[in-house]
Amino acid sequence: MPYTTIASRIAWSSRWYRVRQDDIVFPNGQHGVYNVIEHPGAAYIIPVTADKQIALIRHYRYTVDDWLLEIPAGSLQPGKTHVETAAAELKEEIGGVAREMVEIGRYYALCGICNMEAVVFLATGVELGEVEREASEVMEIVIRPIPAVLDMARDGRITDAQSALALLRAESALHDILNR
């Protein structure tokens, strides 16, 4: 690590994430403060149905006061693995149960300010049922063919960065499903 950490404290915290504030020394000897939003990490799920469609969510996001097209996702729950979190969110947000769930990649969500790692799962053979949403989740399900969803990720109609990247990272796996 090219920086030296001299002191560390929690500057603010909530149930979902917290801000850690560190006093550090940069490689050039200069002193400074670095704030890190500490997040437990998240699972993102691409739900593909037996008829080769993707189930998206049209989700109201209070942070940006806008409706966004997204894939199901959720923060890592204490004591749960990423794949367990993925299965739980799939069920909660779209009532989905997958025949198979495979990790296809991971990335740092917003590395300039936050330590959150996103782990992406491709869920296949997904059957949709009853939803069990939280009160804060205002959303509706949108089901579209795989090629149409990839177009939406590429051309910007999917304005949630994490969902768009998850889909584009899955592009070759999704083409494999189409060609099956």
Add this chain to the structure above:
Amino acid sequence: MPYTTIASRIAWSSRWYRVRQDDIVFPNGQHGVYNVIEHPGAAYIIPVTADKQIALIRHYRYTVDDWLLEIPAGSLQPGKTHVETAAAELKEEIGGVAREMVEIGRYYALCGICNMEAVVFLATGVELGEVEREASEVMEIVIRPIPAVLDMARDGRITDAQSALALLRAESALHDILNR
């Protein structure tokens, strides 16, 4: 807006971003608290040189204690437009000056917790010169052909989500440059 905001306060703030904490009422009448990380927004720049290569940065990120491949980027500065911020970051991080800079898309960086919007610019005819980095910026420049960089965005070698998505959103524009 499906939620009603009853009260709003700044729970924590720094020079770079702050946390706004709102008391809200959900559509089902339930009361709750929503925290929003307020960020001024950011510009991301894809720097393409005259010989059709992309200049990446290998950047140490204290948040995740890891070295990441990224494109130049920076937070919106007060009084500066996105394109002015993009030009300033291009100069500061890689000593770059672009012949042309075109916005190719925008997205919400991490909509679950943060209001940050990322605006992506394609910078062409970029010439590289002296860098003017901040003390906190520990990085080196990595120059690679366009197809190699697109592969790195697709296969996960570019682990910064924002950089990877910016590149994949620019894919057709980058192919146009290759075919010129």
